[in-house]
Amino acid sequence: MMNGTPQPHPDRYTRHRTFFSDAGWHRLTSTVIVVAGVGGLGSHVLSSVVRLGPVTLLLWDPGVIDEPDLNRQILYTPADIGRQKVDVAAEVLVRINPEVQVSTQALPITAERCDTVCASAQHVVFDCLDSFTARAELDAIRSRRGWTVFHGGVEGLYGQAVTFGPDGAGYAGVFGPEYASMAAAGKPILPMTVAVIAAMQVGEFVHWCNGDGSTPLSRTMFVYDGQSMRSDGIALAAQS
Amino acid sequence: MSTRVTVRTGGPREEESGAAVVAIRSFGKLSDIVPADAWLQIAFPVSVEAVREALVPAFPEIAAVPVRFAVDGTLVGDDFLVTEAREIALFPPFSGG
Numbered sequence: 001m002m003n004g005t006p007q008p009h010p011d012r013y014t015r016h017r018t019f020f021s022d023a024g025w026h027r028l029t030s031t032v033i034v035v036a037g038v039g040g041l042g043s044h045v046l047s048s049v050v051r052l053g054p055v056t057l058l059l060w061d062p063g064v065i066d067e068p069d070l071n072r073q074i075l076y077t078p079a080d081i082g083r084q085k086v087d088v089a090a091e092v093l094v095r096i097n098p099e100v101q102v103s104t105q106a107l108p109i110t111a112e113r114c115d116t117v118c119a120s121a122q123h124v125v126f127d128c129l130d131s132f133t134a135r136a137e138l139d140a141i142r143s144r145r146g147w148t149v150f151h152g153g154v155e156g157l158y159g160q161a162v163t164f165g166p167d168g169a170g171y172a173g174v175f176g177p178e179y180a181s182m183a184a185a186g187k188p189i190l191p192m193t194v195a196v197i198a199a200m201q202v203g204e205f206v207h208w209c210n211g212d213g214s215t216p217l218s219r220t221m222f223v224y225d226g227q228s229m230r231s232d233g234i235a236l237a238a239q240s
Numbered sequence: 241m242s243t244r245v246t247v248r249t250g251g252p253r254e255e256e257s258g259a260a261v262v263a264i265r266s267f268g269k270l271s272d273i274v275p276a277d278a279w280l281q282i283a284f285p286v287s288v289e290a291v292r293e294a295l296v297p298a299f300p301e302i303a304a305v306p307v308r309f310a311v312d313g314t315l316v317g318d319d320f321l322v323t324e325a326r327e328i329a330l331f332p333p334f335s336g337g
Contacts, residue, residue, distance in 0.1 A: 041337040130337040153334030158268045160334055174315065175333040178306045187269065189336045221315065223267060223331070234329070235314040 002090040002102045012097075013053055024210035025053065032121050033205075034058045034147075036109045036138055037128035038085045040072040040189055041152045044198030045126045046093060047074055049205070054099035058118070059086045060109040072191040108134060111141050118145070124208065126201055127151040136180035139170045150204045150217075152197040156187045157226030161200035162236070163208070163218040174221065174236065196224050196231075245294035246281040259283045265329040273301045274330065282325070289318040291328060305332045 020028060033049060035042050038061040049055060063085045065076045073085075080088045086104035093102050105117060125142070127149050129135050135151075142149045146166035153160050164170040172179065200222050207215040220233040246259070253261045262280040266273070278298075280291070288309045296303050308315060310329040311322050322328075 037337050039337055128337045130335065132333065132335050135335075152337060154336040155268045155332075155334040158271075158334060160331075171333075175308055175331075176306045179333045187336070194337075225267060227271065232313065232329075234310045234331070237315060237317070 002094050002104075012051075016052065019206065019210075021210050024206075027122075027209040028053050029055060030122070031209075032056050032058055032118070032123045034060065034109075034118070034123055034125040035128055036060045036125055036134070037130060038073075038075070038089045039063065039069065039128065039130055040191070040194040041128035041154065041198045041201070042126065043073045043075040043089070044195050045128055045152075045201055046089060047096075048199070048202040049126075050093045050097045050100055052206070054097070055101075057093065057100060057102045058105070058123075059089055059102065060105045060107065061085045061089075062106055062108050072189055072194045074191075108137070109141065110137055111144055114141055114145060124148045124150065124205065126205070127153075128198075128201075132180050135171055139164070139172060142166065142170055148208060150201040150208075152201045154189055154193045154197050157190060157193060159193050159197035159224040159226075160221055161197050161204070161217055161224075162221040163204045163215050165214075165218055190226070193224065193226055196226075197222075200224075244283040244286045245290050247294050247298040248279050248281060249275055249298075250277045253279055256281060260324070262325050263327040265327055267330065268332045268334055270302065270305065270307065270330045270332050273299050273305075280328065282322070284325075285321050285323045287318065288316055288320045288322060291322070292318060295330075302330075307332055 033055055035046055038059050065080045065083055065085055067081060075089050075092045084106045086106050090102040090104050093100055125147050127138055142164055148166060149164040151162050204215050204217045220235055223232045223234055255261050259281040262282050264274060264278050264280060308331045311325045312327055
């Protein structure tokens with residue numbers, strides 16, 4: 001675990017503190033925020049979340065930084081090539097906000113590892129993964145552990161964001177169980193697509209902190225179309 | 241195969257007697273498969289499954305993608321009966337992150 005050296009910085013949250021109720025602020029600062037995948041989406045998500053408050057983060061990613069990552073993975077620089085993503089991310093995050101606590105797992109997230117690593121505290125998870133197989137595993141974890149998942153997915157000029165509560169059919173409920181066997185698209189990923197979708201994921205998290213568990217994107221899927229420069233909200237059927 | 245759903249590409253989008261013009265919108269890799277000038281002629285009511293069955297012969301690569309459909313902004317299942325629509329959107333899941 002990396003902890004910064006907490007220094008009193010009472011003004012660093014003043015521009016957004018009023019957006020949180022007192023209960024919401026407590027939720028923000030007492031929940032373990034899991035980020036599954038510290039690549040494109042994960043980098044953008046963390047860059048925002050770390051600035052929200054003295055949060056507790058748990059990063060999962062087995063990956064090593066390579067040069068193609070640098071087009072969108074904003075936590076990393078050329079000097080970091082070859083290093084574990086979670087290690088570099090932790091260093092950067094603590095520099096940005098010395099009040100945060102960061103734990104890392106340079107491994108794929110699995111249900112069994114979560115049982116060992118994740119304590120009984122409340123958790124939420126940002127789905128910033130890059131494969132359908134990994135998402136299927138995370139969907140199973142969501143159901144098993146009762147987590148809320150802020151999902152993001154991108155492909156070229158397109159992206160989607162939706163929130164899956166601890167109950168309900170989750171990712172498979174929206175896209176069908178056959179999605180898990182699909183090969184990853186291998187399409188280009190553009191930095192602005194990642195930025196848009198990650199912003200929606202973090203926005204959902206802020207709603208979750210302040211709300212009663214029902215967030216805007218738990219009923220509607222946000223879809224970004226960078227080809228025609230449109231965004232749409234696609235209403236979801238009740239997830240049974 | 242349903243004859244109530246006809247896939248068209250290009251040309252003037254004109255309603256035929258008893259069949260409405262419905263726009264198609266595709267996301268992600270589906271936008272590479274379904275051309276931007278594709279549209280549907282639909283004699284309502286039809287199931288979403290019937291729409292899927294009409295699209296696959298026209299664009300066979302769709303069959304390899306777990307496509308979900310939205311009718312006028314609402315995600316629906318294959319058994320949903322469409323009684324009217326202005327736009328049918330096709331969604332694949334996006335894998336990247």
